[in-house]
Amino acid sequence: MREPVSGKQRGATRTRVQRGVISILWALAGVALVVFMWEAVKFVGSFIDLPLNTSDTSMPHVWTMVDAFSNPVVRGSDTTVLQAVVSATLTSLKIALGGFAIGVTFGIILAVIMQRFAFFERGLLPFVIASQTVPLIALAPLIVGLGNRISLGPIEWTTTYSVMFIAAYLAFFPLSVGALRGLQAPSATSLELMRSYAARPNQMLWKLRFPSSVPYLVPALKVSAAAAVVGTVVAEISTGVKGGVGRLLIEYARETTSQPAKVYVAVFGAIALGLAAAALVSALDLYLTRNLPKESQA
Amino acid sequence: MSSVQTSHQAVDVQGLWKIFNEGSNNEVTALSDINLSIKPGEFISLIGPSGCGKSTLLRVIGDLTDATRGEVFIAGETAHIAREKQLYGIAFQQAALFDWRTVRRNVELPLELQGLGKKERRERALELLELVQLSDFAEHRPWELSGGMQQRVAIARSLAVDPPLLLMDEPFGALDEMTRERMQNELLRICQETGKTIIFVTHSIPEAVYLSDRVVVMSPRPGRITHTVPIELGERNEDTRETDTFYAGVTAVREALRGRSTSASPSRIEEF
Numbered sequence: 067m068r069e070p071v072s073g074k075q076r077g078a079t080r081t082r083v084q085r086g087v088i089s090i091l092w093a094l095a096g097v098a099l100v101v102f103m104w105e106a107v108k109f110v111g112s113f114i115d116l117p118l119n120t121s122d123t124s125m126p127h128v129w130t131m132v133d134a135f136s137n138p139v140v141r142g143s144d145t146t147v148l149q150a151v152v153s154a155t156l157t158s159l160k161i162a163l164g165g166f167a168i169g170v171t172f173g174i175i176l177a178v179i180m181q182r183f184a185f186f187e188r189g190l191l192p193f194v195i196a197s198q199t200v201p202l203i204a205l206a207p208l209i210v211g212l213g214n215r216i217s218l219g220p221i222e223w224t225t226t227y228s229v230m231f232i233a234a235y236l237a238f239f240p241l242s243v244g245a246l247r248g249l250q251a252p253s254a255t256s257l258e259l260m261r262s263y264a265a266r267p268n269q270m271l272w273k274l275r276f277p278s279s280v281p282y283l284v285p286a287l288k289v290s291a292a293a294a295v296v297g298t299v300v301a302e303i304s305t306g307v308k309g310g311v312g313r314l315l316i317e318y319a320r321e322t323t324s325q326p327a328k329v330y331v332a333v334f335g336a337i338a339l340g341l342a343a344a345a346l347v348s349a350l351d352l353y354l355t356r357n358l359p360k361e362s363q364a
Numbered sequence: 365m366s367s368v369q370t371s372h373q374a375v376d377v378q379g380l381w382k383i384f385n386e387g388s389n390n391e392v393t394a395l396s397d398i399n400l401s402i403k404p405g406e407f408i409s410l411i412g413p414s415g416c417g418k419s420t421l422l423r424v425i426g427d428l429t430d431a432t433r434g435e436v437f438i439a440g441e442t443a444h445i446a447r448e449k450q451l452y453g454i455a456f457q458q459a460a461l462f463d464w465r466t467v468r469r470n471v472e473l474p475l476e477l478q479g480l481g482k483k484e485r486r487e488r489a490l491e492l493l494e495l496v497q498l499s500d501f502a503e504h505r506p507w508e509l510s511g512g513m514q515q516r517v518a519i520a521r522s523l524a525v526d527p528p529l530l531l532m533d534e535p536f537g538a539l540d541e542m543t544r545e546r547m548q549n550e551l552l553r554i555c556q557e558t559g560k561t562i563i564f565v566t567h568s569i570p571e572a573v574y575l576s577d578r579v580v581v582m583s584p585r586p587g588r589i590t591h592t593v594p595i596e597l598g599e600r601n602e603d604t605r606e607t608d609t610f611y612a613g614v615t616a617v618r619e620a621l622r623g624r625s626t627s628a629s630p631s632r633i634e635e636f
Contacts, residue, residue, distance in 0.1 A: 255460040258428050262454045263474045264447055273477065277464045357464045359507040 101128050126327040131334075134327035147328060151314060151335040158298050158310040158339055161226060165233025166294035166343070170287070172234065173241030178271065180242075181249040191246075198239045202297065206232055206304040229301040229310070236297035237290040244286025248279025280358065284351045291343040299336055311335045373437070374529055374561035375402040375425060380434030382420055382587075393586035394420045398434070400580065400589065402561060404528065409564045409572035409579045411617065417587025418565045419533055425563065426454055426531050438529055450478065452529040453522030457537045459514035461506035467517050468493065468502040474524045492520040495554060512543040519551070523558065532564045536571070545605075548574055552600055569621070573597075573613040574605060581620040591620035 080088075105128060111120025122130070135148040176194070180187040206228075213228040252274050260274050302312025311332060318329040382395040394417045402408050410418040423429045425436050427443040438446035446452060453474075461470045468489045469476075475485035493499050496516040506514055515535055522530055536544045548571060555562060566572050572579045573595055581591040595613045597604055604610055 253458070253460065255456045255458045256462075258423075259454065259456070259460050260477075261428055262426055262447060262452070263477045264450065265477050269477055273473070274462070277462065280464070357505065359463060359505070 104128060123323065123326045126330065130327040131330045134325065134331050137325070137328070147331050151311070151331050154309060154311045154314045154332075155335040155339050158295075158302065158312065158336075159342055161230050161302075161310060162233055162294045162298040162339065162343060163346075165230045165235075165298060166237050166291055168230070168234035169237025169290060169294060170241055173238040173286075173290070174245050176238070176242045177245035177249055180246050181275070182267070187246070194239060194242060197235075202232065202236065202300055203304050205235075206301050210305050225305050225307040226309075229298060229305060229307055232301040233294040233297035236293040240289040240293060241283075241286045244282050244289070245279055248282030248286075249275045251275075251282060252278045280354050284347075284354060287347050287350060288344070291347045292340065295340050295343045299339070311339060373401045374404040374406065374439060375400070375563065376437040377401070377421075377425065378435045378437075380421075380424060380436065381432045382417065382424055382429070383432045386432060395424070396586040396588045398587075398589055402563065404561055405559050407555060407562045407564065407575055407577045409566055409576040410582060411566055411569065411572045411579055412582030412587075412621065413584055414567075415587070416582040416584040418582050420587065421582075422531050422533050422563060422565050426452060450474070450525045451527055452531055453525065453527045454531045455515070455518045455522045455533070455535045457534040459506070459511075459518040461514055461517055461521075463505065463507055465506075466503050467498065467506060467509070470506060470517055471521045471524055473521060478525065488524065489520075492523055493517075495523070495557070496520045496550070510543075512539055512547060515539065515547060516550070519554065523554070523560075526558075528561060530560050530562045532562060534565055534567065537567065544571070549600070551575065569614050569617050570605070570610075573610060573617055574600065579613075579617050579620075581617060583621075583623070590623065593617050593620055 104125070107116070107118070108120045108125055108127070110116065111118065111125075119125070126134075135146065137147050139145045139147055139150045176190070180190055209231055210225055210228045213223050213225070213231070216223040249271075256274060256278070257270075260270055265273065298310065299312040299315070301307075302310040303316055306316075307313060314332045315329065315336065318325075318332045321328055377398050377400040380395055380398040381393070384392045384394055398421060400408075410421060412418050420429065424431050425438070425443060427436075427447040431443075436443040438451050441449065441451060461467075462473070465473070468486070471489040471492055472485040475488060480488075490499065490502060493502050496519055498513060498516055498520070501509060501513065506517065509517065518535065522532075536547050539547060551562075552575065554560075562575075564572070564575060574597070576595050579593040579595060580589055581593060582588065583590045593613070593616050597607070597609055597613065
């Protein structure tokens with residue numbers, strides 16, 4: 067006597083693997099389209115004057131870019147550009163992840179405090195919002211300057227930490243705002259229900275508010291991860307810290323006249339960084355929403 | 365403990381007032397001078413038009429909102445202590461099941477909050493799911509169930525801590541007529557099996573008459589009790605809804621709601 071079951075049955079005709087393959091194919095088609103348009107613009111530009119310089123020095127062929135992967139970093143070096151970019155990307159990824167983790171932790175703690183104490187929300191939220199209006203470029207040297215004066219005993223504060231701090235600073239904001247909305251999401255009925263069980267404040271938080279906040283938390287995590295990546299790259303550029311993909315972008319951009327394709331390899335590195343962050347958040351998304359109806363996935 | 369006569373009642377409401385925004389321009393008297401005594405095992409319905417304060421009365425009894433004046437005792441304890449001691453279970457119009465928990469773990473929630481062991485609460489939840497005939501769905505997610513089934517889970521959950529009193533705020537309000545009648549029969553069966561006292565808020569006259577030992581009729585502006593209609597239907601069965609006694613009860617409640625009294629509703633009439 068099983069009664070009809072709600073919930074979407076659409077897409078059930080295709081397996082998860084099939085759907086995965088199809089989405090990968092679409093992604094590849096998107097990349098192919100960008101490559102095609104790039105080359106098409108160059109091709110058209112060789113016949114007529116476009117308001118865009120399509121010469122090989124400013125718009126190298128896609129295959130020249132691919133070729134540049136295997137060039138040595140400097141003439142006679144054993145290290146290829148690809149190796150340099152991969153290593154720089156990994157360095158930046160570590161910084162971005164560190165910043166993301168700190169930002170998420172701090173963002174959630176702040177959201178819990180603002181939810182629990184209404185006066186904190188009124189008092190703190192304007193500052194949280196105002197904090198994001200200060201331009202990152204202006205902030206970076208300031209943070210480095212302050213950071214250099216921090217002494218943590220055995221741990222030496224390096225500029226890398228300053229970069230991580232800036233990434234965290236950018237990541238925390240969307241998260242705290244999203245988490246706050248999520249913590250305030252439970253319906254009046256759910257709250258009354260918990261009250262009728264004489265639930266303690268911490269039970270309220272763990273058994274109701276945190277689980278209810280997941281649908282709000284997931285999009286916030288996506289924005290935060292992107293912010294952490296952008297923060298890392300921009301902070302690397304403006305602080306000039308070595309080792310990351312931001313610095314590499316600057317260095318390679320200076321070599322455009324001699325090796326125009328080289329900077330694009332660094333760009334690919336930055337893209338890979340963004341994709342890695344997105345993949346991480348998607349994995350988090352799958353984990354956090356594993357028990358929820360599929361409709362609630364934003 | 366309160367006075368001697370109140371400690372015998374399942375619920376005792378004495379001179380209760382609830383006034384929102386007291387003293388300000390938009391002051392609203394939601395409940396005015398409510399007096400209501402309910403015997404253990406009694407099934408009471410609160411009925412009345414929107415705004416008559418029946419849901420507010422239920423919430424004051426459950427200590428979900430404060431009384432402005434007057435007192436509420438549940439099994440001789442103040443409403444606050446009664447809530448702390450889990451002397452009542454509650455069910456709302458929305459089942460309010462937690463999507464991230466399985467059906468079984470939803471029923472376990474009140475026990476979990478009380479710190480009961482994993483094994484005990486699991487056993488208790490499965491027992492209750494059997495009572496509401498949902499044993500096969502224990503490991504399903506709430507959103508996989510129909511509205512009627514979700515409401516049965518909510519009832520099972522309200523029974524989890526085995527409270528002597530159930531507060532029900534239009535629990536079948538969102539269900540279709542057929543499901544609703546089936547749920548009413550199930551609720552009566554559960555009452556018989558468990559001997560609970562029930563306060564049931566509803567908009568439906570037939571529902572109130574079919575379920576209750578007494579129908580408490582309320583009226584708005586200010587929210588107050590105008591009549592109490594005793595119902596003598598005896599054992600309910602398939603044919604009860606077609607008996608003359610049932611129709612007489614329906615008529616009596618309807619007349620009471622219109623502010624008139626008939627011979628069938630002799631109990632208590634207040635001037636208004």
